[in-house]
Amino acid sequence: MLPQLERRVRCPWHAYYPAQKAGRQTPIAGGHFPLIITLNLPAASGALLAAAGNIVCQLQFPPQTATTPTDYPHWLAARPQLIAANKQASKQTLLVLEQLLSPRQVNSATLQAHILAHQIGICGSGLGGSVALELLRRSHLVTAASGATNFLASQKWAVACQQPQLLVQTAANPGLTPIFKRARKRAYLYTAPHLLTATAYAQLSAAFFAASFAQQSFQPPMTQNWLSKS
Template sequence: MLVGYLDSFYALPQLDQQVHCPWRAYYPAQKAGAKTPIAVGQFPLILTLNLPASCGASLATAGNIVCQLQLPAHTAPTPTDYSHWLAGQPQLVAANKQAVKQSLLVIERLLAPQQVNSAHLQAHIQPQHIGVCGDGFGGSVALELLRRSHLISAASAATNFLASQKWAQATTKPQLLVQNAAQPGLTPIFKRARKRAYLYSAAPLTPAAFTQLSATFFAASFAHHPFHLPHPK
């Protein structure tokens, strides 16, 4: 499938000022390249957080409209007791909450036809099929988005933590949890899931491998088909 892309930005409200939020979108296209016409039809929307540009292009090749955001990078030790761990990470929790709000504003604008710089994308988005895919801190944001927003129908995350008071909130929506076997910080999240949660513990995946796994996961989730995890290598 041919892939087109475009670069733009939104001016997002934050307290008493506007925040300049750049983004890049990849999409199935009639011709490959920058600002080329979108392919005929409607496609799922996937928001990627802190993933390389090549990952967005790969997800678009699989038949998705992809909006890429780069959030500030945050790292943290792996939680062993979430309740106590969160109490010691107030700045990380606040940053996670702010990134969730920003990401939701971006999604809302992508779905709004009055947005001049993305109206042509909006007409091709399947609003009932919206996923979020994040790495590291972006993975934590993706998992909280799944819990906070009715707009998000599935999420995949490669991270070692969920920096949110929502960590204990179970969800029936599909979630793919990818963790380093040496840093199993998502295991408590998986244990509290009611259904349709998939835990992949292995050696750290490359962004390309994580994206390929996520593409299969989203395709199965949006089609309401079972998702089969590969055997960890």
């Protein structure tokens, strides 16, 4: 697990959740729901995931870009700043997750009472996707992760992950292929001809998380450009 951040670090976040009626600050619907943390995704993605029956916590980090890796060890060694940004964002995300699950945290107490602590997903784009895949390998709290990115800026890239993971890359930047090859099972690699829209990615991730939380195989809506390990 990543080292703890200083507890005084500020991590602003927004929440979306299944509600009793439409509108801001309306009561949460009765029952318990999976928790999904979104990283560097627009508000519409959080709303879409919440409409699918999830409590959503939305975080934003400064964006990072990187070329597609061809040799991960050498590629990582040449990018210490990217690794540092990935590690910092991972620590902040983990801190927020721990606070969301803490019964002593007043600000999240209303949400915490409705969270299914054994069904937690992380979903991100770009650097957010790298952080999502990082925490799936580092934290026992994370059940499944979805990343739309072309890299995993982590020394954990070679870990043979067994938890469900959805890897979305573009044909021009197939940087997640080495990550998929290291997966043991329940991994899905989609190589899109072009970058998916945020809405399309959120819809894809919602279906993936629903299947993963139900411990079922994911049946992607597309049939081309998919590789899977079940």
